[in-house]
């Protein structure tokens with residue numbers, strides 16, 4: 351089966367986590383890209399808006415100035431062109447964006463005076479400059495040529511009460527320069543719309559053309575009280591520039607997010623975290639329960655039990671401690687499990703399911719000797735068991751005792767003083783079993799199953815076990831043989847004079863219900879007697 355589909359017992363498969371990280375991070379990158387695009391578009395729009403407003407403000411300022419200039423010219427109705435020609439020339443020359451000033455008569459619809467013609471004399475229909483013939487009080491419009499040149503010009507006029515019409519021809523170059531300077535390369539198309547015509551940039555130059563609909567991605571500013579609109583169409587170059595500006599920050603964000611989210615997903619859906627969460631939930635739901643393996647004594651009856659933890663897992667069923675004790679200890683969860691287990695044991699044993707004065711063995715790791723909460727629980731359990739007339743036996747393996755022998759010694763002594771017996775578990779397989787025996791004040795010695803497995807057939811094991819028993823006698827220690835699986839082993843060990851036997855031949859570890867009805871001489875147990 352594809353490993354992707356194989357769900358580990360605790361946590362998700364690596365392939366699943368990698369896929370989750372990839373999906374999550376790709377989605378984030380897509381979102382980030384969209385965000386960068388949106389921010390850059392916004393910034394670009396804002397900058398174009400600002401530029402357009404600035405350009406429109408400059409154009410408005412110049413147009414208002416131009417009207418003010420026209421308004422300064424006072425014309426008596428009878429004044430002839432010769433009388434005012436010099437003034438017209440002076441005003442026109444002094445105002446930078448004026449190309450010429452003309453005077454027309456609205457009655458005759460003729461232009462009769464010009465600052466740009468010799469002696470001011472001109473005779474031209476008013477329509478050559480003002481298409482509506484000055485029917486309004488004032489106006490402004492693009493004109494494809496002025497009367498002086500064939501270059502386009504912006505024409506403004508003011509109709510006076512006396513029937514004269516003052517016409518200002520403004521240099522289009524001036525407006526082109528404003529637009530070019532203010533907006534330059536930053537916009538794609540710049541349009542100065544006046545009346546029915548618009549001045550539009552094309553390449554480096556501007557052309558006059560009929561109005562077209564403004565593009566979607568453009569910004570327009572209408573100048574107050576004038577039919578003049580400045581429109582700028584956004585430039586993709588500008589957008590790209592803002593995208594590039596935002597990229598370093600986006601890149602940094604992406605790196606931070608990718609690192610953080612990958613780690614989070616890995617841990618959150620990883621075995622350790624999953625395991626931790628499940629353990630915590632299971633403790634709350636009291637899913638750590640105690641099984642009890644009977645220990646058979648010389649009277650061929652239950653002399654005691656060993657408490658063995660089981661995890662009643664909601665998905666995986668009943669789990670043996672090999673599947674969780676080590677991992678729990680590595681994650682600092684073992685003591686919490688043990689505290690929960692002890693609660694279960696106290697409740698179970700309060701029903702007195704085994705004979706009075708039975709030994710009740712509990713396994714604790716050497717590391718837990720450093721754990722005050724664990725020690726407190728052990729001393730409290732001892733008090734409760736004493737009250738129930740049971741004897742607590744703490745089973746320790748030698749590995750770890752040696753890491754801090756002084757502390758271990760102190761605690762074992764304190765336990766002894768409190769009436770707790772201490773057994774050295776799995777005796778004989780460690781590096782320094784004998785040294786441990788000499789160093790620590792044990793009460794029990796539990797011979798490891800590996801010496802019992804071949805006790806009937808292997809002479810060396812027979813010699814070793816016989817010497818262990820002999821040594822234990824001399825050291826005044828009780829001896830338990832672990833892992834007795836058949837009658838031959840049990841018979842052999844009984845003859846050797848072992849105090850207690852424990853193993854599947856007598857009984858597997860049992861839940862409390864089964865333990866309370868367990869009978870040593872029923873069909874599920876070995877025949878008795880073993881001890882002669």
Ligand SMILES: Nc1nc2c(ncn2[C@@H]2O[C@H](COP(=O)(O)O[C@H]3[C@@H](O)[C@H](n4cnc5c(=O)[nH]c(N)nc54)O[C@@H]3COP(=O)(O)O)[C@@H](O)[C@H]2O)c(=O)[nH]1
Nearest residue numbers: 658659670671672713714715775776833834835852853854
């Ligand atoms: N710190 C703690 N350690 C604990 C606790 N509960 C159990 N353990 C340790 O987990 C190891 C595995 O325990 P378990 O799967 O319960 O196995 C025990 C017996 O079922 C097994 N056994 C007993 N007799 C026989 C037998 O005849 N044949 C056979 N194949 N197995 C047998 O041995 C285990 C008990 O061993 P020991 O502790 O050395 O007496 C085990 O190391 C437990 O110590 C806990 O609460 N805390």
